Amino acid sequence: MRLSTRAQYAVRAMVDLSLHSEGRPVSLKDIALREDIPLNYLEQLFNRLRRGAIVESVRGPGGGYLLARESSAIRVGEIVATVEEPLTPVSCMDKGKGRCTRTAACTTHNVWEMLGERIRTFLDSITLEDLVIEARGRGGEE
Amino acid sequence: MRLSTRAQYAVRAMVDLSLHSEGRPVSLKDIALREDIPLNYLEQLFNRLRRGAIVESVRGPGGGYLLARESSAIRVGEIVATVEEPLTPVSCMDKGKGRCTRTAACTTHNVWEMLGERIRTFLDSITLEDLVIEARGRGGEE
DNA sequence: CTATAGTTGACAGATTTTGTAAGGTATGAT
DNA sequence: ATCATACCTTACAAAATCTGTCAACTATAG
Ligand code: FES
Ligand code: FES
Numbered sequence: 001m002r003l004s005t006r007a008q009y010a011v012r013a014m015v016d017l018s019l020h021s022e023g024r025p026v027s028l029k030d031i032a033l034r035e036d037i038p039l040n041y042l043e044q045l046f047n048r049l050r051r052g053a054i055v056e057s058v059r060g061p062g063g064g065y066l067l068a069r070e071s072s073a074i075r076v077g078e079i080v081a082t083v084e085e086p087l088t089p090v091s092c093m094d095k096g097k098g099r100c101t102r103t104a105a106c107t108t109h110n111v112w113e114m115l116g117e118r119i120r121t122f123l124d125s126i127t128l129e130d131l132v133i134e135a136r137g138r139g140g141e142e
Numbered sequence: 143m144r145l146s147t148r149a150q151y152a153v154r155a156m157v158d159l160s161l162h163s164e165g166r167p168v169s170l171k172d173i174a175l176r177e178d179i180p181l182n183y184l185e186q187l188f189n190r191l192r193r194g195a196i197v198e199s200v201r202g203p204g205g206g207y208l209l210a211r212e213s214s215a216i217r218v219g220e221i222v223a224t225v226e227e228p229l230t231p232v233s234c235m236d237k238g239k240g241r242c243t244r245t246a247a248c249t250t251h252n253v254w255e256m257l258g259e260r261i262r263t264f265l266d267s268i269t270l271e272d273l274v275i276e277a278r279g280r281g282g283e284e
Numbered sequence: 285c286t287a288t289a290g291t292t293g294a295c296a297g298a299t300t301t302t303g304t305a306a307g308g309t310a311t312g313a314t
Numbered sequence: 315a316t317c318a319t320a321c322c323t324t325a326c327a328a329a330a331t332c333t334g335t336c337a338a339c340t341a342t343a344g
Contacts, residue, residue, distance in 0.1 A: 001143070001144075001145060001149075001222075001226065001228070001229050001230075001231065001261065002143075002228070002230075002231060002232070002233070003143060003231040003232055003254065004331090004332065004333090005332080005333070006332080006333085007143075008232060008250065008254075011250050011253070012248070012249060012250050015249040015250065016249070025289095027288085027289065027290090028289080028290080029288095029289075038333085038334060038335080040334070040335060040336075041333070041334055041335085043289095043290075043291075043292090044292090044334090046290085047290090047291070047292075050290090050291095057289090057290055057291085058289090058290080058342095059288090059289065059290050059291085059340075059341045059342060060287095060288065060289065060290080060341055060342030060343055060344095061287065061288040061289065061342070061343050061344070062288080062289085062342090062343065062344095063288075063289050063290065063341090063342075063343090064289075064290085065290085076253060080143075084143065086143070086144065087143050088143070088144075089143065089144060089145040090144070090145055090150060091144070105277075105280050106154070107154060107157040107158070107273055107276070107277040108150065108153050108154050108157065108273065110276070111153070111218060111265075111268060111273065112145065112150075114264070115261070115264060115265065118260055118261070118264050119143065119257065119260070119261065122256070122257060122260050123253075123257065126253060131249055131250065131253065134249070134252070135247075135249040138247050146300090146301065146302085147301080147302070148301080148302085167320095169319085169320060169321090170320075170321080171319095171320075180302085180303060180304080182303070182304060182305075183302070183303055183304085185320095185321075185322075185323090186303095186322095186323090188321085188322095189321090189322065189323075192321095192322095199320090199321060199322085200311095200320090200321085201309080201310045201311060201312095201319090201320065201321050201322085202310055202311030202312050202313095202318095202319065202320065202321080203311065203312050203313070203318065203319040203320070204311090204312065204313095204319080204320085205310090205311075205312090205319075205320055205321065206320075206321085207321090
């Protein structure tokens with residue numbers, strides 16, 4: 001039951017982006033430096049985030065990434081689901097897959113289904129803005 | 143955010159055990175056959191479950207495993223945690239580990255911490271008995 | 285036209301998960 | 315006693331996944 005570093009990186013990077021963009025694009029190089037994330041790896045993640053319509057890119061010098069929406073409209077669950085495809089606990093829910101075993105009616109399927117719902121609901125209840133506010137409150141001055 | 147098959151197997155096997163034990167030990171061979179789980183693998187899992195005081199073993203011919211407690215006193219979260227060590231979304235919570243990066247105060251740690259709590263709370267709210275009753279209700283007759 | 289910075293795909297290294305193998309130990313039945 | 319059963323344990327191999335690197339490309343500001 002572990003989150004991939006992809007997901008951890010992505011959310012941290014998004015918070016960093018929100019904190020440092022004042023309407024201007026932020027380059028991945030800066031984010032990579034501040035958050036200590038391999039640049040090339042970050043590029044892959046932001047590719048997914050862009051395709052997921054969570055960020056927008058600006059190419060060329062002075063370019064970088066911008067939030068595609070206000071931070072209050074971006075949910076953590078969205079970010080995670082975008083970089084870490086399945087937010088379901090078991091693979092039988094991935095679509096196009098059969099039941100887990102020969103057992104006619106799987107005795108545990110429901111539990112995992114409900115668990116998945118709980119996880120998604122929780123992560124969707126938190127917005128990027130929430131994290132930014134929390135981060136500002138903590139490390140803003142000092 | 144996937145559950146290991148270890149966890150899936152373990153819970154399914156525990157339900158199977160509950161369903162087929164009438165006070166008598168159930169052999170892993172039977173469970174493995176019914177649930178289509180590799181026997182050797184299952185043995186490893188039940189070793190952990192025994193050490194976790196969730197089942198008891200009876201050796202020798204006619205032996206097998208018994209629940210160590212009533213099924214109503216065994217929670218799904220327990221089973222999962224026992225076979226799949228960490229029920230925490232990120233490794234920095236494993237104890238003895240530092241923070242995730244150089245960022246003085248990690249901007250996302252709290253989210254994952256709360257997520258972990260939600261997961262554990264949910265899985266602990268469901269008992270083996272719940273699953274057994276559900277399974278009986280569904281496939282019992284028919 | 286050059287430096288910046290995003291875009292993309294291929295791929296390798298590391299890690300983890302999943303499963304197999306092979307031997308051991310306890311015990312009930314003959 | 316000895317034999318078959320079934321738990322117990324460790325070591326290891328195969329497979330899958332995750333993490334990260336590389337190289338080459340495209341767009342654009344200055
Ligand atoms: S069929 Fe989905 S968990 Fe078994
Ligand atoms: S320190 Fe725990 S998630 Fe960053």
